[in-house]
Amino acid sequence: MSIGLTVNGRDVALNADPVTPLLDVLRNYLDLKGTRYGCGLEQCGTCMVLIDGEAAYSCAREIGSVAGCSVVTIEGLGTPQHPHRLQTAFLEEQAGQCGYCLSGIIISAKALLDRNPAPSRADIVAALDKHLCRCGTHTRIIAAVQKAALMGEVA
Amino acid sequence: MSDTLPLSIVNNRRMDKWLGFQPDRTVRLAVGKVEIGQGVLTALSQIAAEELDVAIGRIDILSGDTADAPDEGSTSSSQSIEVSGRSVRLVSAELRTRVIGRLAQRLNCAPEDLSVEDGVFLQDGNPTGHDYWSFAAPEDFAAAIEGSAVPKPFASYRVVGQPVPRRDLIAKVSGAAFIHDIVRSDMLHARALRQPSRGARLQALDEAAIRRAAGGAIQIVRVGDFVAFVGADETVVQRAAVAAPVHAVWTGVRELTPLQQEAAWFRDQPSDDRFIGDPGPPSEVGMVVSETYSRPFVAHAALAPSCGLAEYRDGHLSVWSHTQGVYPLRNALADILGLQRDQVTVRHAHGAGCYGHNGADDAALDAAIIALQVPDRCIRVQWRREEEFGYEPVSTAHMTRLRAALDDNGRPVDWTAEVWAGSHVQRPVFGGVMLAHEALPNPPPPAKANDPTEANGGGGTRNGFPMYDFPAKRVIHHLALQTPVRTSSLRGLGALPNVYALECFMDELAERAGIDPVEYRLSLLSDPRARHLIENVAARCDWASRWPVGTGRGLGLAWSRYKNKAAYACVAVELDVDQDVRLRRVWCAADAGLVINPDGARNQLEGGIVHAASMTLKEQVTLDGDGITSLDWASYPIMKFSEVPEIDVEIVARPELPTLGMGECTFGPTAAAIGNAVAHALGVRIRDMPLTRERIAAALVR
Ligand code: FES
Ligand code: FES
Numbered sequence: 136m137s138i139g140l141t142v143n144g145r146d147v148a149l150n151a152d153p154v155t156p157l158l159d160v161l162r163n164y165l166d167l168k169g170t171r172y173g174c175g176l177e178q179c180g181t182c183m184v185l186i187d188g189e190a191a192y193s194c195a196r197e198i199g200s201v202a203g204c205s206v207v208t209i210e211g212l213g214t215p216q217h218p219h220r221l222q223t224a225f226l227e228e229q230a231g232q233c234g235y236c237l238s239g240i241i242i243s244a245k246a247l248l249d250r251n252p253a254p255s256r257a258d259i260v261a262a263l264d265k266h267l268c269r270c271g272t273h274t275r276i277i278a279a280v281q282k283a284a285l286m287g288e289v290a
Numbered sequence: 291m292s293d294t295l296p297l298s299i300v301n302n303r304r305m306d307k308w309l310g311f312q313p314d315r316t317v318r319l320a321v322g323k324v325e326i327g328q329g330v331l332t333a334l335s336q337i338a339a340e341e342l343d344v345a346i347g348r349i350d351i352l353s354g355d356t357a358d359a360p361d362e363g364s365t366s367s368s369q370s371i372e373v374s375g376r377s378v379r380l381v382s383a384e385l386r387t388r389v390i391g392r393l394a395q396r397l398n399c400a401p402e403d404l405s406v407e408d409g410v411f412l413q414d415g416n417p418t419g420h421d422y423w424s425f426a427a428p429e430d431f432a433a434a435i436e437g438s439a440v441p442k443p444f445a446s447y448r449v450v451g452q453p454v455p456r457r458d459l460i461a462k463v464s465g466a467a468f469i470h471d472i473v474r475s476d477m478l479h480a481r482a483l484r485q486p487s488r489g490a491r492l493q494a495l496d497e498a499a500i501r502r503a504a505g506g507a508i509q510i511v512r513v514g515d516f517v518a519f520v521g522a523d524e525t526v527v528q529r530a531a532v533a534a535p536v537h538a539v540w541t542g543v544r545e546l547t548p549l550q551q552e553a554a555w556f557r558d559q560p561s562d563d564r565f566i567g568d569p570g571p572p573s574e575v576g577m578v579v580s581e582t583y584s585r586p587f588v589a590h591a592a593l594a595p596s597c598g599l600a601e602y603r604d605g606h607l608s609v610w611s612h613t614q615g616v617y618p619l620r621n622a623l624a625d626i627l628g629l630q631r632d633q634v635t636v637r638h639a640h641g642a643g644c645y646g647h648n649g650a651d652d653a654a655l656d657a658a659i660i661a662l663q664v665p666d667r668c669i670r671v672q673w674r675r676e677e678e679f680g681y682e683p684v685s686t687a688h689m690t691r692l693r694a695a696l697d698d699n700g701r702p703v704d705w706t707a708e709v710w711a712g713s714h715v716q717r718p719v720f721g722g723v724m725l726a727h728e729a730l731p732n733p734p735p736p737a738k739a740n741d742p743t744e745a746n747g748g749g750g751t752r753n754g755f756p757m758y759d760f761p762a763k764r765v766i767h768h769l770a771l772q773t774p775v776r777t778s779s780l781r782g783l784g785a786l787p788n789v790y791a792l793e794c795f796m797d798e799l800a801e802r803a804g805i806d807p808v809e810y811r812l813s814l815l816s817d818p819r820a821r822h823l824i825e826n827v828a829a830r831c832d833w834a835s836r837w838p839v840g841t842g843r844g845l846g847l848a849w850s851r852y853k854n855k856a857a858y859a860c861v862a863v864e865l866d867v868d869q870d871v872r873l874r875r876v877w878c879a880a881d882a883g884l885v886i887n888p889d890g891a892r893n894q895l896e897g898g899i900v901h902a903a904s905m906t907l908k909e910q911v912t913l914d915g916d917g918i919t920s921l922d923w924a925s926y927p928i929m930k931f932s933e934v935p936e937i938d939v940e941i942v943a944r945p946e947l948p949t950l951g952m953g954e955c956t957f958g959p960t961a962a963a964i965g966n967a968v969a970h971a972l973g974v975r976i977r978d979m980p981l982t983r984e985r986i987a988a989a990l991v992r
Contacts, residue, residue: 152505159524159525162524163523169467171594174923175675179593210464214464222460222463226459229455229889232327232328232897234458234462234467264930267928268931269591269642269644269901269928271897271901272897272900274934275893
């Protein structure tokens, strides 16, 4: 059975078992490695993607349940050549140590800025609270999201 | 000269092991240390760019590769910049001196007349028509490194000391960046069925049931009691691994008890005992006080479960790993698998920050075992979350009892630290046992209890000796011969529990003497660098306005010099306690001598503060009869965004002094500052970490 959805603006038709996790489809069928496996339990946030504009875990989400949806991954935000302002802000703030948490966090930040272009610090903390970062980069990550919000105002 | 060379150079004497000029006008720099999220490769690139006088962007760094990079052991204990940095500086200075020396002969001028501007040679400021890429010759690279060139004086630094951004971050915010993301042609996915414990034997395995659960094609690989599921579809292989444990029957599984999850359990275990420091028994003269502090087993809890790739082709085994030491891993793999060392290549690929020896090496061994059974394919092993929590080597529980004999002014004249802990380091190179090796037909003997020597900073004894001016100090170390679960290195080894004990006890002694804790410390401390940091932090946190105890809000301070020889850090913490501890603000000052990359250093200092706070307030590996029960992020919580305080870090500049490793220096002081602040807030002391809601409630009814 073929499952149709939009990924990063492209229509894709997949021959996949409908119970396959969206995360596996992104990583292994579509070679989008920026969405990361951390727990498979919806507890850490490394697998976060946008589904119809909302930040959502992809690790336990069955592909069959997103048929017809629009999915955006970190690769859909920007590239090293043409980074999204969030990616630019994270680089400018050097907001990362190992970096494993970052792609998921940037996705949640994108969902936040889309619905609230001028978030307070508390808004940012609330939006990111489902994400873990073992390296303790939290302070810089918050600063990077604040910076990206400001870049959006002038853009 | 060579006896003063850093070990990294002694083991890798040829210049071309380290440096090369490449046709695209870049400089190849090969190092043995690996990037584990600490920005080390950026810092090492800065040092090479500085000494060679080339733009930082020209440095093309290769790290952690047993085929092409030097052997520098493991990346650990804040040693990367101290040791590898010194090597890169000497090597780069020497290459520059050699090439300039030959050019001076050619141009018939003095070497001092020549300078280098981004790799281009100038004579008295004018172009010579020569640069590194055109003029460097094979003879510059073939000769042994002597270490005789004089590096630049710090006052002329242009790249070192600057906040150079990390080049690896861009991939990490945009797509594939990690070992987990490597795709090779013909790659097969694999998952292991874990032997529940050492010595357990697989009695029966219902392969048909596992295949049904997988719902797709898998190959089941069995070697002794090691079992793995292999196939082209990762989802199918994962389902097999999730289903497998209930379809496996084991005998000889060791039983644990929840008692073993507490540090106090070690007190009654057989141990290897050592006495270090002042001879003679602890003094009984005067007022003698004693308290006991502990930290439980804690996990590395990297955000990514471990991953390893291996392929066996034409008699050669190629392995990719996020190990901290590619050479030690290569040697261990060759020994376990019965291969010659030159039949094995290990390459480093980035993993998630784990700050110690986690499952990385074990996942590589899993992949290698499977690759030998399924040759000519790349085998990718991805550990599952519960596998990482359940089977990685954890950091040992650790108990420290302090005992001080006091003079009439309440100051210690005789000090004893007594430590009970398991091994703090069990890397394969250090007598440790790799996980799957225990399931193979010829399992190794149990790991021997082992710990780093005092010269290497100790393990259980790390920071056990106070740097205060006490007339007599000693450490008694009870290294347990056995641990209930595998243990190995995690950020700072024994430093966090020992500094927690020491700096909490100092507050308790100050209170007993009726003296302000900062004043008390300063009255017992002559090290000027330490004094400076304490005064700096006390001023910034307005220590002078500290309020009475027991208000629910606390301010605490602590300091240490990591390993008593690396970087210094002082930390103050302000927090509130109601049911839980809520951190409000953290102030930190650090002194690490010459700082290569201040921005990277700040990142590590802050990260260490959050990591230590998380460990102090929340973290404990729990056990029951079957083994580790803290197998997910709900049962092993770590600090969240909403719990992280405001952090204000200041680096005290000492560019004239040697660089000191700083990755771990905030770790112990943060834990102890929290302990002291909680005691200040509550008016009662909690000596056992983590400082959870239950511990606070128990302390208040005590
Ligand atoms: S991998 Fe999805 S939340 Fe952890
Ligand atoms: S930077 Fe390592 S987990 Fe966040």
